[in-house]
Every structure is written in structure tokens, then in C-alpha cells.
Amino acid sequence: MRAWRALRADRMLFASAIAAVLLVGSITFGPPILSAIVGHSSDTPFPYATDPITRKPVGPLTKVWDTTTEYTDDSGYIRKPPPKGTPKTWLIAGADGTLGRDELLRLLEGGRTSLEVAVGGTIVAMAIGVLLGTIGGFLGGFIASAISRATEFVMAFPLLLLVIAIGSQSHNGVDDITLGFLPRGVFSLIMLIGLFTWFYPARIIHTQVAELRNRDFVEAAVMIGAKDVRILRTHVLPHVLPTAIVYTTLLIPVNVLLEAGITFLGVGIKLPTPSWGNLLSAVWGSVLNPQYTSTALRSQVWLTLLPSLMIFITVFTFNQLGEGLREAFDPESRQ
Amino acid sequence: MARFIAVRLITAVCLLFALSMITFLVYATIPIEPAGFLVDLQHAKPAQIAAAHRALGFDHSIYYRYWVYISHLVRGDFGVSWTSLGIGYDGQIHGLPVRGMVLDAAGVTGSVILGGAVVLILIAVPLALVSARVPRSILDRAVVAVSLIGISTHPLVIGLVLQSLFSVHWRIFQGGYCDLTGTTPPPLNTHFITQQVNPCHGPVDWASHLILPWITFALFFVALYMRVLRARLLETLNTHYIRTARAKGAGEARVLVRHALPNVIAPTIVMLAMDAGTAIGISIYIEVVYGLQGIGHLVLTALSGERGFDLPLILGVMFISATAIIALNALADVIARLIDPRITSISRAGAGGVRSGLA
Numbered sequence: 001m002r003a004w005r006a007l008r009a010d011r012m013l014f015a016s017a018i019a020a021v022l023l024v025g026s027i028t029f030g031p032p033i034l035s036a037i038v039g040h041s042s043d044t045p046f047p048y049a050t051d052p053i054t055r056k057p058v059g060p061l062t063k064v065w066d067t068t069t070e071y072t073d074d075s076g077y078i079r080k081p082p083p084k085g086t087p088k089t090w091l092i093a094g095a096d097g098t099l100g101r102d103e104l105l106r107l108l109e110g111g112r113t114s115l116e117v118a119v120g121g122t123i124v125a126m127a128i129g130v131l132l133g134t135i136g137g138f139l140g141g142f143i144a145s146a147i148s149r150a151t152e153f154v155m156a157f158p159l160l161l162l163v164i165a166i167g168s169q170s171h172n173g174v175d176d177i178t179l180g181f182l183p184r185g186v187f188s189l190i191m192l193i194g195l196f197t198w199f200y201p202a203r204i205i206h207t208q209v210a211e212l213r214n215r216d217f218v219e220a221a222v223m224i225g226a227k228d229v230r231i232l233r234t235h236v237l238p239h240v241l242p243t244a245i246v247y248t249t250l251l252i253p254v255n256v257l258l259e260a261g262i263t264f265l266g267v268g269i270k271l272p273t274p275s276w277g278n279l280l281s282a283v284w285g286s287v288l289n290p291q292y293t294s295t296a297l298r299s300q301v302w303l304t305l306l307p308s309l310m311i312f313i314t315v316f317t318f319n320q321l322g323e324g325l326r327e328a329f330d331p332e333s334r335q
Numbered sequence: 336m337a338r339f340i341a342v343r344l345i346t347a348v349c350l351l352f353a354l355s356m357i358t359f360l361v362y363a364t365i366p367i368e369p370a371g372f373l374v375d376l377q378h379a380k381p382a383q384i385a386a387a388h389r390a391l392g393f394d395h396s397i398y399y400r401y402w403v404y405i406s407h408l409v410r411g412d413f414g415v416s417w418t419s420l421g422i423g424y425d426g427q428i429h430g431l432p433v434r435g436m437v438l439d440a441a442g443v444t445g446s447v448i449l450g451g452a453v454v455l456i457l458i459a460v461p462l463a464l465v466s467a468r469v470p471r472s473i474l475d476r477a478v479v480a481v482s483l484i485g486i487s488t489h490p491l492v493i494g495l496v497l498q499s500l501f502s503v504h505w506r507i508f509q510g511g512y513c514d515l516t517g518t519t520p521p522p523l524n525t526h527f528i529t530q531q532v533n534p535c536h537g538p539v540d541w542a543s544h545l546i547l548p549w550i551t552f553a554l555f556f557v558a559l560y561m562r563v564l565r566a567r568l569l570e571t572l573n574t575h576y577i578r579t580a581r582a583k584g585a586g587e588a589r590v591l592v593r594h595a596l597p598n599v600i601a602p603t604i605v606m607l608a609m610d611a612g613t614a615i616g617i618s619i620y621i622e623v624v625y626g627l628q629g630i631g632h633l634v635l636t637a638l639s640g641e642r643g644f645d646l647p648l649i650l651g652v653m654f655i656s657a658t659a660i661i662a663l664n665a666l667a668d669v670i671a672r673l674i675d676p677r678i679t680s681i682s683r684a685g686a687g688g689v690r691s692g693l694a
Contacts, residue, residue: 149346156350156664158656160616161634165649166361257489261620264491265635280491308492316487 013324019317027111034105038089042105042274044068049091049100052079057095057103057300063088064100094302097282103303107310110274115314116182117189117268117275118255124194126248129201134240136202137209138232147206151199159196160258164267166192183273189262193255201247208243212236242329249322253315260311279307340669347665351658358653359404362646363397369646372417373428390428391417408654413437414647418637433651436633441655444629447621448614450545451552452607459557460600463564464591470569482558490617494551494624501547508547548621555617556610563606564599571595601674608667611660630656 008014035041047070049058058064065082066089073080093104136147182190212218212235221231256276262268263277264284271278283303370379370387379387388394392403407414415430422428462482466475485493501507571577572595580594619631630652637645637652 149350152346152664153350153353155612156354156657156661158612158615158653158660160619161631161653161656162358164619164634165638165644165653253487260489261491261616265619265623266639280489284495304492304495308489311492312484312488315489316483319483319487 010324010328012320013328016317016320016324019313020321023111023314023317024115027108027115030108031105031112034108038092038102038105039066040089040102040105042102042109043272044101046089046091046095046100046102047079048082049095050098055098057097057100057303058091059300059302060092060094060103062091062094064091064095065089093306094300096279096303103306106274106279107276107306110276110279110307111310111314113183113186113269113273113275114256114259114277114311115252116186117193117259118252120182120186120190121193121197121255121258122248122251124190125198125251126201126244128194128198130205130240130244132198133202133205134209134232134236137206137211138213138228138236140210140213144206144210147202151202151206154196154199157196160261163192163196163258163262164265183269185269185273189259189268193258197251197255197258201244201251204243204247205240208240209236212239242325246322246326246329249318249325253318253322256311256314256318260307276307276311280304280311336672339672343665343668347661350661351654354657354661355405355408355650355654356401358650358657359401360397362650363400369393369417372420373422404650413651413654416637416648417645418648433647436648437630437651437655440628440630440633440652441659443627444615444618444622444631446545447548447552447618447627447629448611450542450549451614451618451621454546454549455553455556455560455607456603458553459560459564460596460603462557463561463568463599464596466561467565467568467572468587468591470565478561479558482561485554486558488554490551490555490620491624493554494548494621497547497551498624509544548625548627551621551624552614552617560603560606564603567599567602568595571598601670605667605671605674608663608670611663615656615660 031042040046045068046064046066048065048067049062050056066087067082069082071080071082072078091102091104093102093107095101096103096106132147132150136144218231218235221235259268259275260277260280263275264281266281268277269275283300369391370384370393373387373390374383385394392400395403404414411434413433416433416436417430419431420428421430462478466472466478469475502509568591572590577590577594580590585594615630618629619634621627622629622631623635634649634652637648
């Protein structure tokens with residue numbers, strides 16, 4: 001209840017909470033609704049959404065012939081318009097590249113992939129981190145120092161280098177695990193991110209639990225003979241929960257950036273599954289030297305701008321949400 | 336103190352040893368066919384493949400191979416890169432030593448990271464001073480807002496925007512990299528296009544090539560460091576000795592710079608050292624955007640070769656970057672302890688905050 005009041009009181013927190021809900025909602029429910037309205041899926045190629053010669057995709061807000069076949073004249077080389085009566089369809093954010101697929105649908109579905117990776121990786125990291133942090137902080141002694149060493153050990157790995165090096169080699173069996181609803185490759189990326197980012201929540205939770213362990217109310221509970229499990233559940237976890245929620249919220253944007261980076265470097269999510277990382281890399285560099293890149297991709301700034309913008313909005317929203325939650329749970333940290 | 340340093344040093348060496356073992360074993364479990372680097376796999380006879388395995392030391396068990404690897408490693412020998420293997424006129428197998436390749440690349444990455452850290456401090460400290468001076472003012476909010484944009488934009492995108500504006504559009508700074516020492520790393524024998532690194536015309540030329548990567552690096556961290564610096568400054572400004580300084584008639588600038596700042600700088604340096612791992616990760620993005628041939632580029636090249644991945648090169652990069660991270664973390668621990676003897680290793684919650692997850 002206190003959190004709800006804080007939510008209403010803090011405009012920034014309220015706004016970012018609404019933005020986060022809108023974002024997740026549009027990414028989850030957007031693609032099916034939108035493809036029902038426009039009548040095509042994110043994988044439907046529209047030859048007429050690209051230039052007949054250079055294959056340069058059309059820009060945002062264009063109406064193109066709704067057909068997946070390209071009609072040519074008798075020579076077979078020159079494109080002609082489709083037969084009369086072919087309907088037209090809207091490409092709201094333009095086409096995605098030489099194939100002429102719907103960029104908006106791919107952005108939303110790519111967002112779904114990216115958020116699945118980010119949220120999944122966060123959940124795995126938080127689960128390991130909270131578990132090890134709580135055990136280490138509560139029990140202390142030998143176990144605590146063993147866990148601290150393990151934490152330092154994972155921290156010592158150059159994470160991104162390692163993820164790239166392992167990720168590029170792990171496509172054989174792990175990529176096929178989908179748990180029934182995830183796209184290919186998402187699960188392995190989730191595990192990879194989760195297994196190498198748990199150390200941060202672990203350290204935070206460890207410090208906090210170790211502090212709580214010495215507080216009077218925990219001492220009192222120990223003194224009246226309460227069991228460890230009961231102390232953890234009724235006295236320690238309620239204090240740890242806000243921290244866990246805050247860091248879950250703050251790890252999500254980190255992992256969105258990480259997914260985009262890993263996939264951009266050619267290691268994470270593989271095409272044809274869209275993700276913000278591979279949408280970003282699709283025409284990368286054509287902004288820098290439009291006169292040198294292949295004519296097909298010439299100066300379609302949209303295709304770099306839109307995924308960048310989506311990543312920015314997501315990361316910004318979740319960062320603000322996390323910071324807002326931190327202040328709501330711990331008003332003293334506000335400055 | 337001497338005991339603390341000794342313990343920390345021993346821990347660091349043990350960590351490094353364990354790390355070398357784990358990375359070796361992880362990569363050893365990935366099925367690869369190293370013979371492809373020496374013979375044409377499609378036409379080679381089994382005997383030729385076996386000979387290639389023998390030449391690469393692949394005919395032994397994994398434990399023996401690890402022993403060979405580690406015993407060469409302690410002597411500073413990282414082996415030769417598989418992609419560069421070739422049979423010389425003398426009939427012997429030759430290749431580029433991994434150590435030289437990794438150290439050359441580490442020089443590029445190191446200059447990006449070190450310069451970036453300097454730029455970061457040059458940006459973050461004044462901004463934190465300004466915004467801590469008048470908290471919740473319009474200026475304070477503007478500074479926070481700009482730094483939030485920096486933290487929420489992907490470093491790749493920041494790099495692209497800066498490069499297209501300053502380097503391509505306005506032509507203020509040159510792209511690429513020039514080598515200050517004048518030695519050029521040998522081009523790698525892969526399908527990647529490798530530009531020759533041209534020597535610099537002095538330090539100014541060098542800095543003008545690297546200023547955009549440095550700014551990209553700094554922009555990513557600036558929000559975080561500014562927030563921490565600002566919080567610490569606000570805390571420090573409430574202490575008694577600051578009030579004493581004010582009471583004795585010290586000017587506002589003097590209070591901030593002479594009295595408050597030194598208390599804030601030292602923990603910041605510790606934080607920087609702790610963020611070494613993240614910094615290496617960010618520098619990979621920066622190397623990709625700006626086409627610099629640092630260790631990120633080296634790893635990507637080693638992984639994407641047509642004939643499989645270059646195991647000695649990857650192990651070398653991993654080992655050298657892990658050594659740097661562990662050494663800097665140990666250094667951070669020691670400095671933190673020197674500053675404040677109450678600090679223990681685990682309570683130093685920290686390092687760049689949650690962003691450490693990024694790399």
C-alpha cells in the first residue's frame with residue numbers, strides 16, 4: 001500500500017510505470033492485433049515495397065501492393081504493376097530491407113525477442129544472485145567466503161568477450177530449446193546472460209542480509225529459538241524483497257543493451273527471428289558512408305534509427321522505473 | 336597491511352590459475368577440427384590429418400594438453416595463432432605468436448579505455464560539482480537529464496552518431512587509429528579486411544584519432560559516475576569539517592575543490608578500477624563502431640575464421656584480459672583499504688553499480 005501511494009505521489013515513477021506497461025503491452029499484443037488489421041505477418045515479403053532496381057526499401061507511411069509475387073514483363077527483367085484488383089496495404093514504418101517486409105511488425109516482434117532475452121536473463125541472474133546472496137549473508141563463515149570467492153571469480157571474466165566466444169559456438173543443441181513459446185536461440189542467450197550476470201545482485205543481497213543478520217530483531221528471533229528457515233522467511237526476506245525488485249527492474253535495461261550488443265556482433269539471436277540487435281545491424285554503416293555501401297541499402301536511415309529509438313525508449317523507461325522504485329522503497333536515498 | 340596485500344595477491348594468482356583452467360576446459364569441450372588450419376580437409380588423407388593433429392599437439396588427452404598449455408603459459412609463451420599457421424621453406428610449421436598479437440591489440444584497447452577514463456573524469460567531476468552545488472535546480476536537472484540520455488543509448492548508436500557527425504559530415508576528427516609507438520601489428524591472415532595501421536604524427540594526431548572513441552566511452556559511464564560523485568559530494572558537504580571551513584571564511588569554490596573534492600576522488604578511482612571488466616566490454620562495441628583493431632576485434636576475427644575458431648588466440652585474449660581485470664580489482668581493493676581500513680572486500684558494494692552487468 002505504501003508503495004502504491006508512493007507511485008501515485010511520484011509523477012516520474014507513475015509516468016515510467018505507465019510507459020513500461022504500454023511498452024510491454026504493445027510488444028506482447030501489438031503484433032497479432034496489428035497483423036490482423038493490416039492482413040500480413042512480419043515474415044511476408046512485399047516485392048513492391050522495394051525499388052525495382054536498387055532494392056532500396058520504401059520509407060515509413062507508404063502504401064504498397066499487397067502481393068508477395070513480383071510481376072515482370074515478357075523479358076523477365078522489368079517489373080510491371082500487378083494485375084488490376086490487387087489490394088494495397090500500409091507499411092507504417094516502411095519496409096525492412098531488400099525483402100520488403102513490414103518494419104513495424106518486425107520491430108514489435110523483435111522487441112518481444114529482446115525483452116524475452118532481457119527478462120529471462122534477469123530472472124535467472126536474480127534467482128542465482130538472491131539465493132547465493134541470502135545463503136552467504138545469513139550463514140556467514142566458511143560458506144560466505146566460498147560464495148564471495150565464486151562471485152569474484154565470475155566477476156573476473158571479461159563477460160562480453162566470454163559471452164561472444166561461448167555464444168558463437170553453442171548453436172547445436174541448446175538453441176533448439178524453446179520451452180514451447182520462445183523463438184530459437186532465445187533460451188541459450190538467456191542462460192548465457194543469466195549465468196554471467198548474477199554476481200551483482202548476489203553482492204548487493206549478501207551485504208544487505210549480512211547487515212540484517214546482526215540487527216536486534218533477528219537476534220531476538222534467534223534467541224527465542226526460531227528456525228533458520230522461519231527467520232529467513234518472516235524477518236529477512238521482507239527486507240530483501242524491495243532490493244530484489246529494484247535490481248530486477250534495473251537489470252532489464254542492462255540486458256536489453258547486452259542482447260542488442262551480442263546479437264549485433266553476430267552471436268546472439270539468428271535471423272529470421274527478429275530482435276532489436278539484428279534489426280540494428282541490418283543496414284549498419286549505411287548512415288556513415290551512403291555513397292559507398294551497396295545501392296540496395298542506400299541511405300535508409302530509418303532502419304538504423306527505429307531500432308535505436310526502440311532500445312533507447314525501453315532502456316530509459318526501465319531505468320527510470322527502477323530508480324523511481326528505489327526512491328519509493330527507500331525515501332532516504334532521494335536527494 | 337602487508338598481510339592484506341599478500342593475501343590479496345595470492346588470491347589473485349589462484350583466481351587467475353582457476354580461470355585459465357576453466358576457460359581451457361570450456362573451449363576444449365567444443366568440438367573443433369584444428370587440422371583444417373594445416374591441411375585441406377576435403378582432400379587430405381587420414382594420415383595427413385593425424386600428422387596435423389600431432390603437429391598441433393592435439394593427439395594427447397585434454398589433461399596433458401592443459402599441462403602443456405599452462406607450463407608454456409607460466410613462461411610467457413601463449414603459443415601460435417592457428418589462423419596464421421603455414422609451412423615454411425624449411426618444412427617446419429610457423430605461425431604468429433599469440434602473445435605479440437594480443438599485446439598489440441591490448442595496446443589499442445588500453446588506450447581507448449585509459450583515455451576514455453580520463454575524459455570520463457574530466458566530464459563527470461565538473462558536472463557533479465555543478466549539480467551538487469545547487470541540488471534540484473534547473474541546471475542540476477539538465478545535467479541529470481543529459482546523462483540519462485547517455486546511459487540509455489546503446490554505445491554502438493552513440494558511436495555511430497558521433498562518427499557520422501564529427502568524422503563523416505563535418506570532418507573535424509579523423510576516423511581510424513594511428514599507432515603512437517610507430518610499430519605496426521602484422522595483418523591477420525583471415526578474410527577480414529585489415530588496414531595497415533599508420534604511425535602517428537605525434538601525440539596530438541593520436542589524440543585526435545581517438546577523441547571520439549574516448550567520448551563514446553565516457554558518455555556511457557558518465558551518468559553513473561556523476562550520480563555517485565554527486566551523492567558523495569552532497570554527503571560530504573553536510574559534514575562538520577566543511578561547515579568549519581565555511582565558518583573560517585573559505586569561499587564556495589575553495590570549499591568545493593580543496594575540501595570536498597579530495598574525499599570524493601579517491602573512491603572514484605577505486606570505482607574505475609572495479610569497472611575494468613565492463614570497460615573491456617564497452618570497448619568492444621567502440622572498436623566495432625570505429626574500426627579499431629583491439630582485443631574485441633581480435634576475438635571476433637578469431638571466432639569467425641572460415642576454418643573454425645582460433646583456440647590459442649582466444650585463450651590468449653581471455654587470459655590477458657582476465658589478468659588485467661583481476662590485477663585492477665586487486666589494486667582497487669588495496670587502494671580502498673588504504674583509504675578506509677574498515678572496508679572489507681565484500682562490503683565494497685559497488686563498482687559502477689548495476690551496470691557492471693553489461694560487460
